[in-house]
Amino acid sequence: xxxxxxxxxxxxxxxxxxxxxxxxxxxxxxxxxxxxxxxxxxxxxxxxxxxxxxxxxxxxxxxxxxxxxxxxxxxxxxxxxxxxxxxxxxxxxxxxxxxxxxxxxxxxxxxxxxxx
Amino acid sequence: xxxxxxxxxxxxxxxxxxxxxxxxxxxxxxxxxxxxxxxxxxxxxxxxxxxxxxxxxxxxxxxxxxxxxxxxxxxxxxxxxxxxxxxxxxxxxxxxxxxxxxxxxxxxxx
Numbered sequence: 523x524x525x526x527x528x529x530x531x532x533x534x535x536x537x538x539x540x541x542x543x544x545x546x547x548x549x550x551x552x553x554x555x556x557x558x559x560x561x562x563x564x565x566x567x568x569x570x571x572x573x574x575x576x577x578x579x580x581x582x583x584x585x586x587x588x589x590x591x592x593x594x595x596x597x598x599x600x601x602x603x604x605x606x607x608x609x610x611x612x613x614x615x616x617x618x619x620x621x622x623x624x625x626x627x628x629x630x631x632x633x634x635x636x637x638x
Numbered sequence: 639x640x641x642x643x644x645x646x647x648x649x650x651x652x653x654x655x656x657x658x659x660x661x662x663x664x665x666x667x668x669x670x671x672x673x674x675x676x677x678x679x680x681x682x683x684x685x686x687x688x689x690x691x692x693x694x695x696x697x698x699x700x701x702x703x704x705x706x707x708x709x710x711x712x713x714x715x716x717x718x719x720x721x722x723x724x725x726x727x728x729x730x731x732x733x734x735x736x737x738x739x740x741x742x743x744x745x746x747x748x
């Protein structure tokens with residue numbers, strides 16, 4: 523297995539700009555998750571896809587955030603009109619549909635966003 | 639009260655000793671529990687998953703689960719300096735969402 527990949531690894535943007543992150547899950551994994559993590563805290567759930575369907579979205583996710591997984595493979599997370607409070611590490615994870623360890627989530631390296 | 643609670647540490651353990659990390663959770667319906675290791679600036683790495691009461695061993699790591707007490711622990715035997723990291727406890731809700739503790743920072747002293 524190649525692992526979960528995320529791009530870009532780092533993004534610096536000015537307040538008010540839009541940013542988009544990409545996540546490529548492990549190939550046979552059908553579930554894909556987005557989390558956000560700030561310093562000293564555990565990851566915070568943002569949203570979850572099973573194949574191309576977005577099944578859960580955190581109430582904490584404002585309308586400025588949108589995620590897609592158009593063909594059930596890679597996913598994108600877009601943040602519109604970024605704010606300084608959006609600065610965080612954005613993590614993507616995936617899990618397999620069945621078999622041993624079917625609900626274990628494996629994380630990509632993350633995208634670190636800095637909003638200036 | 640947070641859904642998943644961990645002592646933030648730091649927990650300092652001499653090299654070669656046993657490190658014991660603890661986690662409590664509030665949702666009695668939780669069925670799946672995970673320990674992740676996270677090095678500074680890196681993403682979480684899965685160490686152990688546990689679903690049934692009792693112990694589960696994998697190499698130097700042992701996870702322990704007590705659903706009646708809503709308690710999960712991780713033991714690291716023969717601690718090495720490379721084990722120095724933050725250890726995150728995660729509990730899965732019925733909708734596959736992981737709820738995380740804030741992590742315990744572990745320092746292994748040579």
